[in-house]
Amino acid sequence: MFISNSWTKCLICLIFITSGNAECPKPQVEGNVVLTNAALVINVFPEGEEATFECANGYLKEQGSERITCASGKWSTLKLTCKKKDCGAPRKIPHLTYEFGEGTLFGASARAICDKGYQLMGPSYRQCYAIGWSGRPRCKVVTCDKPPEIMNGTITEKPGEELPEYGGVIQYSCNEGYTLIGNKSIECNEDGEYNSLPPECKDVNDIPLKPTATISITTTTVPPTIRVSGRNNGIGEHDTNAATGNAAVVISVISTVIVALIIVLFKLYHCYKRKGSYQMGEDPSRTEESLQFKNN
Structure with missing residues (x-):
């Protein structure tokens, strides 16, 4: 136990x-x-x-x-x-800015944007990793092609670099005896193209003179227009027909008055002629007898 x-x-x-x-x-x-x-x-x-x-x-x-x-x-x-981890703002680069839609903490991304006249080189987005921001974008200035030469003219002013950069201006002038046609200067745009074509130099003797302007006056009889307010305060089809009919009536009345005046003037003329014969003391019957005597 x-x-x-x-x-x-x-x-x-x-x-x-x-x-x-x-x-x-x-x-x-x-x-x-x-x-x-x-x-x-x-x-x-x-x-x-x-x-x-x-x-x-x-x-x-x-x-x-x-x-x-x-x-x-x-x-x-x-x-x-x-x-x-907070990556903070990326290091500043000339002509480059960032758009932070998600902040600057680990895992966030930022969009790289170049100034006007500059093109992006490298990634357009950077991401915040444990070791910092990814990628190294930069902005390069836009350039245009070599400025074109012109016949009978020269380039009087241009940028120092061989390929003009954004905003660069090229000035042209013509030789003696030639006239410049077009813009005397062209500028390099943000898309890498010039804002216009280069000018031309024309011989002053080849430039046609501008024709003298002639003024022709055309008399047009416009029938009176009668405006009748419609639904939209305009002239409708009914209003146009009414105005045309009224114009025809007016023209007819004027024509009738003119014809009447011509008849009246004609009658007055004959009355005046008869009155003159009476004043000269001529007897119509004797005149007729005289005419018969001469004929015999």
């Missing part, structure tokens, strides 16, 4: 010791924290063992401890917190 009690006590002590030294499972990774390389190679975590964490790529430590401890088969609470 004594031996049995002793074995029982030994078993209880063994169980207590074994349970007190229970191992912890491999720590689980969550969020933006990861196990360090040293913790990753460990497969057994006995009582009192520590595991270390660090912030994931692109994140920085904000606060808290990186360590947890195995106690009674369980891990202590991890208090490490991490935040995204």
Whole structure:
């Protein structure tokens, strides 16, 4: 009986010791924290063992401890917190600006934009990585082709570079005895083209004189127009027909009056002629007899 009690006590002590030294499972990774390389190679975590964490790529430590401890088969609470890395504004480059639609934190992207007259060389977008902004865009000034020469004229002024850059102006002039036709200067635009064609130099004797303008006056009889307000305060088809009819009536009346005046004047003329014969003392009957006598 004594031996049995002793074995029982030994078993209880063994169980207590074994349970007190229970191992912890491999720590689980969550969020933006990861196990360090040293913790990753460990497969057994006995009582009192520590595991270390660090912030994931692109994140920085904000606060808290990186360590947890195995106690009674369980891990202590991890208090490490991490935040995204801020890449900040990219380094300034001449004639280049950025459009930040997502900010400057890890994972965000920025659009590169060149000033007017400059073209983008390199990627049009940059992304914030753990090591900073990706890509190296730059802006190159736009250039035009070599300025064209002209016949019977010369280039009097042009930029110093062989290929004119954006905004460069080329001046032309004609030789003696020639007249410049067109623009005397051309400018290099933002699209790499000149704003106009170069001028021409024409012989002054070959330029035709401008014809003298003649003024012709045409008399047109316009019939009177009668405006009648319609739905839209305009003249409709009915209004036009009415105006045409009224004009015809007016013209007819004027014609009648003119004919009447001609008849009246004709009658007055004959009356005046007869009156003159009476004043001269001529007898119509005697005149007739005289005419018969002469005929005989």
